[in-house]
Amino acid sequence: MLNFIEIKVLHIDDHLLFAQGIHSLLGNETFIRELIHAQTLNEGIRIAEKLQPELILLDYFLPDANGIESLQLLQKISPSSKVILLTMESNPDVIENCKREGAIGFLQKTIGKKTLLEALNKAMQNIPTFPPSILAPTRQSNPQSLVKILSKREKQIANMVSEGLTSAEIAKKLFLSELTINTHRRNIMQKLELKNSAQLVAFIEKLKFMDIS
Amino acid sequence: MLNFIEIKVLHIDDHLLFAQGIHSLLGNETFIRELIHAQTLNEGIRIAEKLQPELILLDYFLPDANGIESLQLLQKISPSSKVILLTMESNPDVIENCKREGAIGFLQKTIGKKTLLEALNKAMQNIPTFPPSILAPTRQSNPQSLVKILSKREKQIANMVSEGLTSAEIAKKLFLSELTINTHRRNIMQKLELKNSAQLVAFIEKLKFMDIS
DNA sequence: AAAAAAATACCAATTTCTAGGTATTGGAAG
DNA sequence: CTTCCAATACCTAGAAATTGGTATTTTTTT
Numbered sequence: 388m389l390n391f392i393e394i395k396v397l398h399i400d401d402h403l404l405f406a407q408g409i410h411s412l413l414g415n416e417t418f419i420r421e422l423i424h425a426q427t428l429n430e431g432i433r434i435a436e437k438l439q440p441e442l443i444l445l446d447y448f449l450p451d452a453n454g455i456e457s458l459q460l461l462q463k464i465s466p467s468s469k470v471i472l473l474t475m476e477s478n479p480d481v482i483e484n485c486k487r488e489g490a491i492g493f494l495q496k497t498i499g500k501k502t503l504l505e506a507l508n509k510a511m512q513n514i515p516t517f518p519p520s521i522l523a524p525t526r527q528s529n530p531q532s533l534v535k536i537l538s539k540r541e542k543q544i545a546n547m548v549s550e551g552l553t554s555a556e557i558a559k560k561l562f563l564s565e566l567t568i569n570t571h572r573r574n575i576m577q578k579l580e581l582k583n584s585a586q587l588v589a590f591i592e593k594l595k596f597m598d599i600s
Numbered sequence: 601m602l603n604f605i606e607i608k609v610l611h612i613d614d615h616l617l618f619a620q621g622i623h624s625l626l627g628n629e630t631f632i633r634e635l636i637h638a639q640t641l642n643e644g645i646r647i648a649e650k651l652q653p654e655l656i657l658l659d660y661f662l663p664d665a666n667g668i669e670s671l672q673l674l675q676k677i678s679p680s681s682k683v684i685l686l687t688m689e690s691n692p693d694v695i696e697n698c699k700r701e702g703a704i705g706f707l708q709k710t711i712g713k714k715t716l717l718e719a720l721n722k723a724m725q726n727i728p729t730f731p732p733s734i735l736a737p738t739r740q741s742n743p744q745s746l747v748k749i750l751s752k753r754e755k756q757i758a759n760m761v762s763e764g765l766t767s768a769e770i771a772k773k774l775f776l777s778e779l780t781i782n783t784h785r786r787n788i789m790q791k792l793e794l795k796n797s798a799q800l801v802a803f804i805e806k807l808k809f810m811d812i813s
Numbered sequence: 814a815a816a817a818a819a820a821t822a823c824c825a826a827t828t829t830c831t832a833g834g835t836a837t838t839g840g841a842a843g
Numbered sequence: 844c845t846t847c848c849a850a851t852a853c854c855t856a857g858a859a860a861t862t863g864g865t866a867t868t869t870t871t872t873t
Contacts, residue, residue: 402688402709404716408621426710475615475688496615497639503617538819551799553859567821573862574819583829584860585801586764592805751849766829780851786832787849796859797830 392511393420394441399431399457400424400473401450405496409444412500418508428452428460435465442510445490447474447481454481458488469510473503482517492516536578544571548584549591605724606633607654612644612670613637613686614663618709622657625713631721641665641673648678655723658703660687660694667694671701682723686716691810695730705729749791757784761797762804 396419400406406424413419423438425431428449435443443461447454458470471492472485482493491510494503495518506516537545547557554572558565572584581587609632613619619637626632636651638644641662648656656674660667667685674683684705685698695706704723707716708731719729750758760770767785771778785797794800 403712404625404686404707404709405615405618405621407713408618408623408625410621411624411627412617412621414624473617494617496617499616500620540820548798549802551794551796551802553796555859563820564822566823569860570822571820572860576861581764582861583764583766585761585797588798588801589762589764589805592802592809596805596809753850768829776850777852779853782830782832783852784850785830789831795831 393418394511395419395421395438396423396442396444396507397431397435397438397440397468398422398424398444398473399426399428399449399461400444400446401426401448402446416504428457431457432460432464435461435468439465440468442507443468443470444473445470447472447476447485455484455488458485458490462489469513471506471510471516477518486515486517493518537575541571541575541578544568545575545587545591548572549588606631607724608632608634608651609636609655609657609720610644610648610651610653610681611635611637611657611686612639612641612662612674613657613659614639614661615659629717641670644670645673645677648674648681652678653681655720656681656683657686658683660685660689660698668697668701671698671703675702682726684719684723684729689810690731694810699728699730706731750788754784754788754791757781758788758800758804761785762801 396413398406398409403424403426406426410422410424413422421438421440423434423440425434428451431443431445434440443465445454445457445461447457449457452460454472454474454476458472461468461470469491470489471494472482472490473494473496475496476482477495485493491513492506492515494506494516498506509516543561544557547560552560554568555565557563558568561568575587576582579587579590581590609626611619611622616637616639619639623635623637626635634651634653636647636653638647641664644656644658647653656678658667658670658674660670662670665673667687667689671683671685674681682704683702684707685695685703686707686709688709689695690708698706704726705719705728707719707729711719722729756774757770760773765773767781768778770776771781774781788800789795792800792803794803
């Protein structure tokens with residue numbers, strides 16, 4: 388344990404009770420000099436800017452931003468901070484995205500204090516901590532990478548489809564020809580390799596659920 | 601505060617770290633004689649049976665059961681226990697269902713220690729604690745009550761539709777006529793007052809998300 | 814400036830879905 | 844025992860979606 392190094396930790400999580408719990412749990416860990424809590428990303432960014440914490444514990448779901456955005460913003464504001472996601476999310480795609488975006492760790496809230504401390508220490512030694520699930524190679528389709536290939540218009544139309552609008556209705560709303568909407572729909576289907584709009588809607592709703600739209 | 605009454609509390613939550621935090625946070629509250637933690641509903645039920653706790657703090661999402669089921673089972677096993685939902689869920693329908701099923705409180709994890717203690721004390725005086733959202737009368741469609749009116753077959757077919765299967769494919773899988781599937785689909789649409797399968801799929805996916813299927 | 818991608822629009826054919834009706838069977842509830 | 848509902852199945856007509864191809868204009872990227 389590198390307990391001789393005292394670090395500043397910023398914990399961003401809208402679940403106040405959880406944050407208070409963490410605070411109480413880590414309260415007498417001597418290697419933590421400061422443990423600050425922010426309940427929104429905005430608040431977190433303001434604090435991170437001033438505090439320049441060595442470590443940021445970040446919840447994936449925040450009221451004012453989605454996980455990936457939060458991660459990117461924080462790293463821009465405070466590049467020296469190491470970010471560990473601490474969240475209940477467990478989707479492999481989400482975890483992989485966080486890893487790719489430069490997080491040094493991803494912890495689920497199902498872990499215990501011991502595991503948390505281990506991860507904190509590892510992070511300070513620049514050793515990443517990720518759940519084993521992302522090591523499993525059994526993966527073929529990554530929703531996020533797929534959605535990235537949709538253009539703005541296509542995303543817009545995909546969303547309207549998943550709200551139950553017909554092509555004709557979408558056309559009217561966007562002041563476009565129905566034929567144009569049909570073309571867009573066809574392109575969306577091809578790009579996402581889906582075979583009907585039921586699958587498209589299921590796909591879109593799952594994205595919304597996972598908060599990576 | 602009724603601090604002179606010492607109660608036994610059971611906390612059921614798969615998020616160990618959160619539970620440890622709560623434990624640490626409530627550790628020196630004298631009105632709590634015992635604070636036991638269970639990580640699954642099964643474990644929780646075993647403990648509740650023996651312990652007969654005055655109070656149960658229950659997470660809505662558990663790995664081995666959904667929220668309503670958990671609530672019902674616990675009340676059967678330990679009828680004298682008051683149950684407070686302590687969860688990140690905030691859907692008004694879910695809250696209302698919990699209230700209807702006999703919970704004495706519903707708390708989101710965004711609250712703080714103070715609010716939690718207040719709710720615990722109230723619960724022991726038989727005073728319920730629910731978020732103000734369910735008092736708001738602006739509600740017309742309750743997904744759960746809607747889904748309840750679907751028959752088994754209809755639910756099954758609705759789910760297959762939301763997986764992207766066509767009527768013909770569903771018919772083949774279930775060894776039924778495609779015409780039968782069409783009839784079922786029509787009845788589903790009518791019962792749920794939806795106008796196309798896109799809306800149906802969105803509806804089903806939201807239910808899955810909310811864990812009230 | 815040239816090439817690539819996105820957005821737009823059209824035609825035609827086919828499949829799938831939606832909506833109206835009807836009807837038989839079996840089981841559950843009264 | 845009868846009445847109600849779920850599950851099954853059929854017919855028909857029309858609406859919507861899917862799939863094939865093509866083409867022009869604008870925007871973005873190289």
